[in-house]
Amino acid sequence: MERGNQTDTLEFLLLGLSSHPKGQVVLFVVFLAMYLTTISGNVIxxxxxxxxSKLHNPMYACLGCFSSADISLASTVIPKLLNNLLADKKTISFIGCFTQMFFFLFAVTMENLLLGVMAFDRYAAICRPLHYSRIMTKKACSLMLAMSGFLAAMHALLHTAMASDLYYCTSNQVHHFFCDLAPLLKLSCSDTFANELVIFTEGPAMSLPFLLTVISYIQIVWSILKMRSVEGRHKxxxxxxxHFTMVTLFYGTLFFMYFRPSSSYFLDFDKVVSVVYTVLIPMLNPFIYSLRNKDVIKAMKKVLMRCPCAHKLHLKMQAT
Known part of the structure; x- marks a missing residue:
């Protein structure tokens, strides 16, 4: 199909992280190990x-959904990255590229919304403890999680549909290791004003969970400082x-990547930052949330002990 001197782009070339063969093998091993750690940690x-059953409450329901979003995010980006690190032809089809974009945007937006819900849950638990059971009911929690999924899907669908409707004719080289929105808009020879307008008008709406988190933590810190018991403050x-550590890592990298002029994108440092929130953070989240949480650690030990290999190892250790 032709449109004047333009031709359709049937596939994109992902330039990736490194062009050195030895470096790509090392990166493959590192990212494979990180991916397996991410999947196993979040599944556990x-x-x-x-x-x-002790963890069947709104706080851990949100954490379970967040772990699912981490798995989705890592599985959307890393398998294709691993394939391209060893492949001679580092291409992705047009449909495959925008499918990857949709699930990437969905997972990131879902995590954004879930962090806001989790912040509100902590606010209700600490600042309104007597009314917590009435505020965070199972029905209210389910509704918030369902709305988060719906809004994330609509956000991802909107940007993916608008980006896929553009015309790509100048180059098919994506200066990234996955199909993100900003680098693809750079490649389009169509007018991207409507896309950029939606980004900047919808952006404030997508930042509401962050504002909710900030407001919640201001109230939480104020309530904690008013506590007379040192033990109560510590708890x-x-x-x-x-949750605060997750918030800092997530929003810190996200704001650096997307809340700046588009002219400053696509530097090598941007790719490193992208690795942080697509590969590193999903791997760290299970450790962040389990190391400081005794209930989660106990539940994880119970799950691991139900595995046949772990049970046999435990019996051998007892025998010796």
Whole structure:
């Protein structure tokens, strides 16, 4: 199909992280190990929450959904990255590229919304403890999680549909290791004003979870400081520390990547930052949330002990 001197782009070339063969092998091994750690860690978190009835509450329901989003995010980006690190032809089809974009945007937006819901849950638990059971009911929690999924899907569908409707004619080389929105808009020879307008008008709406998180933590810190009991303060800070760490890592990298002029994108450093929130953070989240949470650690141990290999190893250790 032709449109004047333009031709359709049937596939894109992902330039990736490195062009050195030895470096690509090393990166393959590192990213494969990180991917397997991400999947296993988040699956154990989900299994622990499902297995232990003590964790059947809004806080851990949100954490289970967050772990699912981490798995989705990592599985959307890393397998194609691993394939391209060893492949001679580092291409992705037109449909495959925008499918990857949709699931990437969905997972990132879902995590954004879930962090806001989790912040509100911590606010209700610490600042309104007597009314917590009435505020965070199972029905209210289910509704918030369902709305998060719906809004994330609509956000991803909107940007993916608009980007896929553009015309790509100048080059098919994507200066990234996955199909992100910003680098693809750079390649289009169509007018991207409508796309950029939607990004900047919808952006404030997508930042509402961050504002909710900030407001919640201001209230949480104020309530904790008013506590007379040192033990109560420590317990309250402990329940928020994991979530606050996740918030700092997630929004820190996301704001650096997307809340700046488009002219400053696509530097090598941007790719490193992208690795942080697509590969590193999904791997770290299970550790962040389990290391400071005794209930999660106990539930994880129960799940691991149900595995045949772990049970046999435990019996051998007892025998010796």
């Amino acid at each position: 978190i989900i299994a622990a929450i499902a297995y232990d 309250a800070f402990s329940t928020c520390s994991s």
